[in-house]
Amino acid sequence: MAIGQTGQELMREGEPTDHFHIVSGGWACRYKTTRDGARQIMALLVHGDIANLDSFLFDRLTYGVRLVSAAEVLTNPRDRLLALADQHAGMIKTLTWLAFAENAILSQWALCLGRQSAKQRLAHLFCELSVWLDSADSHGRFDLPLTQEHIAGVLGLTSVRVNRTSQQLRAEGLIETGNCAVTIVKMDALCRIGDFKPSYLHDDGDPAYPRATRRDDRYQPVPHTGLSL
Amino acid sequence: MAIGQTGQELMREGEPTDHFHIVSGGWACRYKTTRDGARQIMALLVHGDIANLDSFLFDRLTYGVRLVSAAEVLTNPRDRLLALADQHAGMIKTLTWLAFAENAILSQWALCLGRQSAKQRLAHLFCELSVWLDSADSHGRFDLPLTQEHIAGVLGLTSVRVNRTSQQLRAEGLIETGNCAVTIVKMDALCRIGDFKPSYLHDDGDPAYPRATRRDDRYQPVPHTGLSL
DNA sequence: CGGTTCGTTGAGGCCCATCAATCTATGTGG
DNA sequence: CCACATAGATTGATGGGCCTCAACGAACCG
Numbered sequence: 001m002a003i004g005q006t007g008q009e010l011m012r013e014g015e016p017t018d019h020f021h022i023v024s025g026g027w028a029c030r031y032k033t034t035r036d037g038a039r040q041i042m043a044l045l046v047h048g049d050i051a052n053l054d055s056f057l058f059d060r061l062t063y064g065v066r067l068v069s070a071a072e073v074l075t076n077p078r079d080r081l082l083a084l085a086d087q088h089a090g091m092i093k094t095l096t097w098l099a100f101a102e103n104a105i106l107s108q109w110a111l112c113l114g115r116q117s118a119k120q121r122l123a124h125l126f127c128e129l130s131v132w133l134d135s136a137d138s139h140g141r142f143d144l145p146l147t148q149e150h151i152a153g154v155l156g157l158t159s160v161r162v163n164r165t166s167q168q169l170r171a172e173g174l175i176e177t178g179n180c181a182v183t184i185v186k187m188d189a190l191c192r193i194g195d196f197k198p199s200y201l202h203d204d205g206d207p208a209y210p211r212a213t214r215r216d217d218r219y220q221p222v223p224h225t226g227l228s229l
Numbered sequence: 230m231a232i233g234q235t236g237q238e239l240m241r242e243g244e245p246t247d248h249f250h251i252v253s254g255g256w257a258c259r260y261k262t263t264r265d266g267a268r269q270i271m272a273l274l275v276h277g278d279i280a281n282l283d284s285f286l287f288d289r290l291t292y293g294v295r296l297v298s299a300a301e302v303l304t305n306p307r308d309r310l311l312a313l314a315d316q317h318a319g320m321i322k323t324l325t326w327l328a329f330a331e332n333a334i335l336s337q338w339a340l341c342l343g344r345q346s347a348k349q350r351l352a353h354l355f356c357e358l359s360v361w362l363d364s365a366d367s368h369g370r371f372d373l374p375l376t377q378e379h380i381a382g383v384l385g386l387t388s389v390r391v392n393r394t395s396q397q398l399r400a401e402g403l404i405e406t407g408n409c410a411v412t413i414v415k416m417d418a419l420c421r422i423g424d425f426k427p428s429y430l431h432d433d434g435d436p437a438y439p440r441a442t443r444r445d446d447r448y449q450p451v452p453h454t455g456l457s458l
Numbered sequence: 459c460g461g462t463t464c465g466t467t468g469a470g471g472c473c474c475a476t477c478a479a480t481c482t483a484t485g486t487g488g
Numbered sequence: 489c490c491a492c493a494t495a496g497a498t499t500g501a502t503g504g505g506c507c508t509c510a511a512c513g514a515a516c517c518g
Contacts (some may be wrong), residue, residue, distance in 0.1 A: 004501090030470095032336065032337075032340045034340065034344050034345065034424050035316065035424045036424075038344040039343050039344075039437040040339060040340045040343040041351040042340075054332060055327075056325070056329070057293060057326050057329050058329065058333075062333055062336065062337075063336065089318070092321060092322065093321065094327065095325060096285070096286065096324060096325045096328060097286055098330040099325060099329055099332060099454075100282075100285070100286050100287065100328055101334055102332055102334065103283060103328060103331055104283070104287075104291055105333060106332065106336060107261065107271050107292065108261075108334040109292065109339055110269060110271060110338055110339050110342055111261045111263065111269045111271075113339055113343045113385065114269040114342045114384075115263050115267040115268075115269050115341035115385060115475095116263065117473075118473080118474070120505090134303060137330060137376050147241070147495085147496060148496075148497070148498095149496080153380025155343075156342065156343025156344060157474080157475090158474075158475060158476080159496085159497085160471090160474090160475080160476085160498085161474060161475075163497065163498060163499090164474095164498090167498085174490090187275060195263050195264045197373075240497095330510080331495060345506075346506095348504070374462085376464065376465090377464075377465070377466095378464080386506075386507090387506075388464090388465085389466085389467090389507075389508085390505090390506060390507075392465065392466060392467090393467090396466085400502075410482090425515090
């Protein structure tokens with residue numbers, strides 16, 4: 001267990017690694033940079049998140065990890081987790097689940113980055129954080145130790161744009177900000193703007209097994225038409 | 230096994246599903262759409278790719294799958310794969326590997342979508358396809374059954390922009406196009422423009438991106454003795 | 459040969475990046 | 489306690505990259 005300072009680099013981009021880092025307090029982020037120095041944040045990491053989940057199978061990182069606030073990080077040798085995974089069949093399943101969950105989040109972000117305006121992206125992010133952290137109090141307020149620069153890094157924007165856009169959201173009475181926290185005033189309106197579906201992460205609750213409904217009537221095999229590939 | 234026609238919808242967005250679909254010929258894509266109808270392609274699926282890998286754990290899709298060319302698709306009941314996974318410990322590991330691989334690709338695309346210009350994205354895509362398909366002939370030419378609309382869907386652009394940008398790449402002598410194929414004339418220059426690192430998929434000399442058809446002999450259990458190489 | 463799909467081209471405009479300056483809050487040392 | 493430094497938020501001006509709309513050409517096909 002170790003406490004890190006704001007901005008501290010946990011793991012360098014492209015570095016080989018043999019340890020897992022687990023955030024147990026504060027915030028961190030996974031990021032990538034282009035050759036010309038632009039930085040895109042790929043994931044925000046909060047309490048309980050594993051920073052480099054894919055080190056389970058890959059030796060080398062394709063991203064860097066950096067603290068965005070003072071944070072507490074647990075470090076474990078990879079060998080230990082691998083041994084655990086060998087002993088407990090459930091563990092690898094959990095890791096798989098996490099991998100797919102990350103996948104779902106990444107997909108959603110890709111959709112935002114590719115197809116949404118600054119306003120939509122910001123609205124989406126606030127909705128997602130609110131649900132994800134589920135630490136919002138009864139007034140819809142939650143802590144957000146991110147600078148506008150960080151948010152810009154997540155949304156593929158500049159900090160200037162984040163500033164102007166969040167002003168807009170405030171002016172429309174959708175959110176309130178202050179003191180490293182955000183209050184979502186009109187959740188439903190914000191969801192509509194950001195095209196956010198609160199369920200998209202935990203769609204079915206637990207990974208469930210067989211279902212009876214047959215759905216392959218949707219996909220109709222086309223008779224061979226001589227086509228070959 | 231079934232043959233599908235161009236544009237056919239394999240799975241509808243948000244639909245529950247109890248089958249796996251494996252592309253065994255031709256091309257398909259995973260996509261998401263926003264409420265206002267914009268479509269973002271999340272993945273291109275070619276020979277050996279599993280269209281809905283996360284159905285391994287999730288009951289409901291968060292994306293749709295559609296053919297982008299005439300294609301051959303294998304359909305398997307989910308129960309069968311789940312049973313297999315229970316019997317063979319290696320299988321779930323393979324699925325996990327695939328999940329992480331998808332993760333790496335999604336991350337890279339997110340970086341492109343968030344931080345790269347149209348020209349950079351297109352260059353990156355061509356480089357990636359060239360490496361990924363590894364079907365390029367000795368002249369760097371490979372088949373590409375995508376319309377400009379499809380490419381725009383992948384890159385978060387409009388088809389008009391894709392058109393103008395690919396004209397630019399042609400004018401600079403970097404690529405040639407024609408007859409549903411692309412020739413990469415100056416691979417190194419294209420890589421530089423798109424900030425493409427040919428190795429980012431094959432982490433640490435892993436053989437190659439594994440295809441479902443040959444997955445079992447490609448998967449190498451990670452040695453527990455720490456990092457060598 | 460008309461219909462459809464896809465590629466191509468042009469004109470106009472908006473969203474967002476860029477650059478740069480100012481303002482505020484916080485912290486630090488003398 | 490104040491002068492100063494620094495980080496982050498805010499604001500303005502300007503320009504460019506990409507979207508939008510719209511039309512036309514080209515290839516394919518029943």
